[in-house]
Amino acid sequence: SIRLEDRPWIEDYCRKANRRQLNYCFEVLFLWRDVCDFELAEEAGFLYIKTFHRSQHNFLFPLGNGNLQEALLRMEEYALGKGCEFRLYQENSEQKAVIEELMPGRYQFTPYRDEYEYLFESARLSTLQGKVLQPKRNHINYFEKHYHWQTEEIDANNILEIMIFAHKWDMDMDIPPGSALNMENAALINAFESFFCLNLDGLLLRVDGEV
Numbered sequence: 001s002i003r004l005e006d007r008p009w010i011e012d013y014c015r016k017a018n019r020r021q022l023n024y025c026f027e028v029l030f031l032w033r034d035v036c037d038f039e040l041a042e043e044a045g046f047l048y049i050k051t052f053h054r055s056q057h058n059f060l061f062p063l064g065n066g067n068l069q070e071a072l073l074r075m076e077e078y079a080l081g082k083g084c085e086f087r088l089y090q091e092n093s094e095q096k097a098v099i100e101e102l103m104p105g106r107y108q109f110t111p112y113r114d115e116y117e118y119l120f121e122s123a124r125l126s127t128l129q130g131k132v133l134q135p136k137r138n139h140i141n142y143f144e145k146h147y148h149w150q151t152e153e154i155d156a157n158n159i160l161e162i163m164i165f166a167h168k169w170d171m172d173m174d175i176p177p178g179s180a181l182n183m184e185n186a187a188l189i190n191a192f193e194s195f196f197c198l199n200l201d202g203l204l205l206r207v208d209g210e211v
Contacts, residue, residue: 002033013047017063031190035183046071061095069102154202163192165211
């Protein structure tokens with residue numbers, strides 16, 4: 001299981017690998033550790049990351065330097081020992097090419113839309129230029145015109161107020177326990193509880209003084 005004190009060595013692996021996928025980030029792994037049952041192992045120069053979802057052990061591409069073929073076979077062996085199919089997920093095209101070069105034809109690769117990641121261009125988000133982003137501009141313009149609002153940095157003075165809001169929102173929405181939205185809110189609560197330990201940054205939006 002993932003502990004806060006594991007942060008330095010996990011971040012070291014992630015930094016050296018220089019991957020942009022979201023699950024190669026300590027904060028994501030730590031905040032979603034209970035929701036996604038993230039577990040880690042370190043062996044022979046590799047960091048192994050596993051999640052358990054829908055009765056299936058799923059592995060990320062291992063990070064590190066060493067015998068990658070051996071690392072993949074070790075993960076296969078682990079899955080076999082747990083009585084389930086070996087499954088890697090969230091591989092990108094570069095990782096797929098490396099695997100196929102090492103072990104051609106051993107694995108089947110299938111695109112899975114729910115695991116796709118997306119990137120936003122900061123320049124487009126800061127200006128919202130263009131026809132495609134017109135609805136977002138309209139939404140913001142309406143909000144600014146019709147509400148008295150302000151923002152403030154999340155700090156020790158308002159974090160409790162935010163946590164109360166998150167809990168109340170969860171109850172008011174009556175979200176099914178197993179839903180993706182419920183999982184998201186559980187990770188969010190984790191973020192607030194670990195906010196200062198992880199040195200996170202955040203912004204609070206108020207309307208008429210309320211969160």
